[in-house]
Amino acid sequence: xxxxxxxxxxxxxxxxxxxxxxxxxxxxxxxxxxxxxxxxxxxxxxxxxxxxxxxxxxxxxxxxxxxxxxxxxxxxxxxxxxxxxxxxxxxxxxxxxxxxxxxxxxxxxxxxxxxxxxxxxxxxxxxxxxxxxxxxxxxxxxxxxxxxxxxxxxxxxxxxxxxxxxxxxxxxxxxxxxxxxxxxxxxxxxxxxxxxxxxxxxxxxxxxxxxxxxxxxxxxxxxxxxxxxxxxxxxxxxxxxxxxxxxx
Numbered sequence: 001x002x003x004x005x006x007x008x009x010x011x012x013x014x015x016x017x018x019x020x021x022x023x024x025x026x027x028x029x030x031x032x033x034x035x036x037x038x039x040x041x042x043x044x045x046x047x048x049x050x051x052x053x054x055x056x057x058x059x060x061x062x063x064x065x066x067x068x069x070x071x072x073x074x075x076x077x078x079x080x081x082x083x084x085x086x087x088x089x090x091x092x093x094x095x096x097x098x099x100x101x102x103x104x105x106x107x108x109x110x111x112x113x114x115x116x117x118x119x120x121x122x123x124x125x126x127x128x129x130x131x132x133x134x135x136x137x138x139x140x141x142x143x144x145x146x147x148x149x150x151x152x153x154x155x156x157x158x159x160x161x162x163x164x165x166x167x168x169x170x171x172x173x174x175x176x177x178x179x180x181x182x183x184x185x186x187x188x189x190x191x192x193x194x195x196x197x198x199x200x201x202x203x204x205x206x207x208x209x210x211x212x213x214x215x216x217x218x219x220x221x222x223x224x225x226x227x228x229x230x231x232x233x234x235x236x237x238x239x240x241x242x243x244x245x246x247x248x
Contacts, residue, residue: 007034014043019063028064036124065209068192072183076203094228101136101148105162154220
């Protein structure tokens with residue numbers, strides 16, 4: 001019988017057990033307890049661990065096996081999304097409204113009134129953003145925030161936390177733009193943590209945790225981008241590039 005590891009509030013920031021000690025049920029639960037301090041969060045992400053819990057629970061720390069990952073060279077753009085991208089009736093930017101993106105991700109959604117992005121989560125990730133370890137990509141239409149993504153970064157790893165969409169395809173456009181820009185900077189792709197039909201439709205795959213940890217260890221220690229500025233010509237260049245032949 002597996003026993004869940006407990007992290008005391010005064011435990012060292014890196015007091016996480018090895019991820020191979022994660023529970024099988026629920027899958028990937030590594031530990032509980034601790035806090036959402038900046039140093040503990042960074043120690044967790046460096047080990048392939050992330051927090052996910054509901055209000056009233058202790059902090060729960062996860063490292064699922066398999067892990068959802070979107071490789072930059074496997075991004076899938078549907079014909080309808082390609083048409084939307086070509087119309088270019090939107091603007092993309094980094095870090096212009098991090099808190100706005102997080103709060104939009106935390107807002108109630110259709111058939112889902114509760115959210116795991118509780119106030120202490122918002123405060124913790126805004127603190128990471130202030131220290132340069134969390135970033136947002138915003139999508140605006142006529143100057144109004146219509147979609148976006150936020151996540152944590154270490155070196156050249158991007159750990160996506162959540163995204164939102166207020167108009168059709170906004171989150172897909174933001175995800176495509178993020179993947180292409182990160183690829184320009186030498187990121188291998190995006191850690192999506194857990195799979196979903198939405199992510200899988202864009203090329204996200206499930207990989208063994210051991211493979212994810214290898215990727216994480218290889219890229220999290222690299223020098224990060226010097227500036228988080230979205231290249232306004234990036235999408236046009238990708239749309240103009242020859243399309244890859246479909247796999248047989």
